[in-house]
Amino acid sequence: MMDWTDRHCRFFHRLITRRAWLYTEMVTTGALLHGDVARHLDHDPFEHPLALQIGGSEPADLAKAAQLGQRWGYQEINLNCGCPSERVQRGAFGACLMAEPTLVAEGVKAMCDSVDLPISVKHRIGLDRDEGTDMLTDFVGQVHEAGCRLFIVHARNAWLQGLSPKQNREVPPLRYGVVHQLKKDFPNARFVLNGGLQNLADIERHAADLDGGMVGRSAYHNPWILSRWDDWLIQRENTGMASVQGEGSSMAGTAILDRDAVELSMVEYMTDPKRSAGAHWYSIARHILGLRHGMPGARLWRQVWSDHRLKHLDARQVHLLAQQALHRHGNPSHAF
Numbered sequence: 456m457m458d459w460t461d462r463h464c465r466f467f468h469r470l471i472t473r474r475a476w477l478y479t480e481m482v483t484t485g486a487l488l489h490g491d492v493a494r495h496l497d498h499d500p501f502e503h504p505l506a507l508q509i510g511g512s513e514p515a516d517l518a519k520a521a522q523l524g525q526r527w528g529y530q531e532i533n534l535n536c537g538c539p540s541e542r543v544q545r546g547a548f549g550a551c552l553m554a555e556p557t558l559v560a561e562g563v564k565a566m567c568d569s570v571d572l573p574i575s576v577k578h579r580i581g582l583d584r585d586e587g588t589d590m591l592t593d594f595v596g597q598v599h600e601a602g603c604r605l606f607i608v609h610a611r612n613a614w615l616q617g618l619s620p621k622q623n624r625e626v627p628p629l630r631y632g633v634v635h636q637l638k639k640d641f642p643n644a645r646f647v648l649n650g651g652l653q654n655l656a657d658i659e660r661h662a663a664d665l666d667g668g669m670v671g672r673s674a675y676h677n678p679w680i681l682s683r684w685d686d687w688l689i690q691r692e693n694t695g696m697a698s699v700q701g702e703g704s705s706m707a708g709t710a711i712l713d714r715d716a717v718e719l720s721m722v723e724y725m726t727d728p729k730r731s732a733g734a735h736w737y738s739i740a741r742h743i744l745g746l747r748h749g750m751p752g753a754r755l756w757r758q759v760w761s762d763h764r765l766k767h768l769d770a771r772q773v774h775l776l777a778q779q780a781l782h783r784h785g786n787p788s789h790a791f
């Protein structure tokens with residue numbers, strides 16, 4: 456998610472779940488081919504398994520961008536066909552590509568031919584107010600034929616005119632049934648459901664028929680929901696219900712199942728310039744503000760970590776202040 460799932464956010468989420476697949480913000484082919492590659496692609500291997508999401512439409516550029524992603528150690532390349540923003544439409548990629556299935560298929564084939572990584576596509580279920588599914592079925596059919604085996608489907612149409620990106624995540628109705636039908640139509644492809652899923656229980660509701668769930672906003676605002684995922688994923692793997700994608704991921708070890716320990720690990724990260732790529736603690740801390748979501752003292756704790764007047768302090772000092780704010784409420788620190 457743009458501006459949200461940067462490398463710091465992903466490091467933080469990886470402390471809480473070792474097995475969930477993480478995705479980068481969308482990076483355009485233009486930024487990768489003509490910009491500062493290291494700034495866009497450098498990351499900590501601890502974040503693995505990690506997919507690089509690319510925005511673009513020219514097959515040759517997509518192939519080059521995918522090669523860069525492979526060289527920089529990502530485990531999957533994902534093509535964005537779901538972003539409805541006007542800026543992205545002007546660049547003729549994102550959601551408007553759903554009307555160009557042949558071009559997307561060419562792009563997917565070019566990427567498949569030039570890297571060994573799995574290529575996935577994230578898309579919507581339709582464009583504007585057309586609730587028919589012919590276009591969608593044709594899109595998935597052509598893209599599947601070209602080599603894409605994993606589809607991440609935001610189960611809403613994208614309205615290309617008249618809605619802001621934010622409204623486009625809320626106003627077009629969710630229609631999960633359309634994604635279930637896709638799975639029936641293309642049983643050899645994997646379909647991950649996205650849109651409005653709040654927690655594991657929501658994913659479980661679809662788990663018997665679909666291949667997974669992608670959680671965006673809820674995971675960002677309430678990251679502790681991720682703490683239950685590894686056990687669930689392991690259980691599903693053991694019963695043959697799920698396989699974890701890709702190779703070469705760093706799933707060794709277990710996630711930290713204690714919020715205080717996660718916070719402390721983030722303080723260590725903030726105070727290690729090599730690990731945090733020299734970022735100021737303040738720009739890292741914005742991602743952890745949801746860690747104590749719904750707990751007593753969370754508001755005061757959050758206020759400390761987001762207080763720009765404390766920017767001159769060391770992260771360890773801010774951590775102490777945040778802990779004091781939290782415990783002023785007599786909060787049991789190990790509450791789940």
Ligand SMILES: Cc1cc2nc3c(=O)[nH]c(=O)nc-3n(C[C@H](O)[C@H](O)[C@H](O)COP(=O)(O)O)c2cc1C
Binds near residue numbers: 480537670671
């Ligand atoms: C701030 C923000 C930035 C986003 N950026 C991207 C993006 O770069 N690529 C993408 O595929 N989706 C992006 N999305 C959409 C989410 O990935 C997701 O599809 C959408 O929010 C619906 O899922 P949710 O209800 O679980 O949040 C973004 C969403 C938000 C809130």
